[in-house]
Amino acid sequence: MSxxxxxxxxxxxxxxKLVLGGQANTLYFIEHGSLEExxxxxxxxxxxxxxxxxxxxxxxxFQQTIEELNQYFFHQNKSFTTPMVLFGTPFQQKVWKxxxxxxxxxxxTYKEIAQKIDNPKAVRAVGGAINKNPLSIIVxxxxxxxxxxxxxxxxxxLDRKEKLLAIENVDVQ
Numbered sequence: 601m602s603x604x605x606x607x608x609x610x611x612x613x614x615x616x617k618l619v620l621g622g623q624a625n626t627l628y629f630i631e632h633g634s635l636e637e638x639x640x641x642x643x644x645x646x647x648x649x650x651x652x653x654x655x656x657x658x659x660x661x662f663q664q665t666i667e668e669l670n671q672y673f674f675h676q677n678k679s680f681t682t683p684m685v686l687f688g689t690p691f692q693q694k695v696w697k698x699x700x701x702x703x704x705x706x707x708x709t710y711k712e713i714a715q716k717i718d719n720p721k722a723v724r725a726v727g728g729a730i731n732k733n734p735l736s737i738i739v740x741x742x743x744x745x746x747x748x749x750x751x752x753x754x755x756x757x758l759d760r761k762e763k764l765l766a767i768e769n770v771d772v773q
Contacts, residue, residue: 605654606646609661610635614673615760620662621645623653627665627684629734632756645734649687669737673767678704680738688732695729702743705768709747731755737764745772 606628608621619638622628629645631638635657646655664682671677686696698716702708708716714726733741736756742764746752751772754761765772 605656606650607656607658607661608635608642609658611666611669613669615756615763618669620665622662622684625662625664625683627662627682627735627738628687630736630738631734632736632760645687672737675767682738684735684738686735686739688729688734691725692729692732695726696733696735696739699730699733699739699741699744702740704740705770707743707745707749707765707770707772709749710744710752711747713744727753740764743768743770 604623606621606623608619610617610619616632617634619631619633619635619642620627620629621631621642628649631641642655646653662682665680668677668680668682672680686693688696694717695713698713701716710723710726710730711720713730714720714723717726719725730741730744731753733739733755736742736754742754742761744752751758751761762772
């Protein structure tokens with residue numbers, strides 16, 4: 601895999617197609633959907649974060665990530681060691697770090713995340729940052745639920761969020 605290119609790869613998973621992207625086996629994003637469906641999003645991400653870097657597909661890329669994802673999907677892995685870099689604002693980075701502290705099989709509310717980052721009034725901003733999480737599943741935004749303990753938005757779709765929580769044996773309403 602070329603360190604000078606943004607490499608993307610589509611994979612099949614138990615929750616549907618996923619697109620992985622990054623450089624030199626370092627993961628930058630996981631997007632829910634097919635490569636065809638996600639090309640506009642990928643182009644926007646690339647133009648914002650790596651505008652001068654060429655883009656290409658590689659069906660052999662991200663083997664470690666795929667292995668860890670498969671282990672997660674089949675209840676053999678609760679955490680990830682895949683090298684990754686998160687591109688985002690300092691606020692987004694803080695929120696995403698807080699997401700990583702939600703234990704496997706547990707949930708947190710948007711309000712709890714806002715409190716965890718010492719910004720209790722930023723509940724809506726926390727929701728916005730979670731929506732921009734480029735590494736869903738690995739940075740577990742699916743573990744965030746509404747104050748009423750019900751499922752709320754998920755960029756990959758509520759059906760996928762529900763499947764991810766079911767993998768972790770989380771009962772959701």
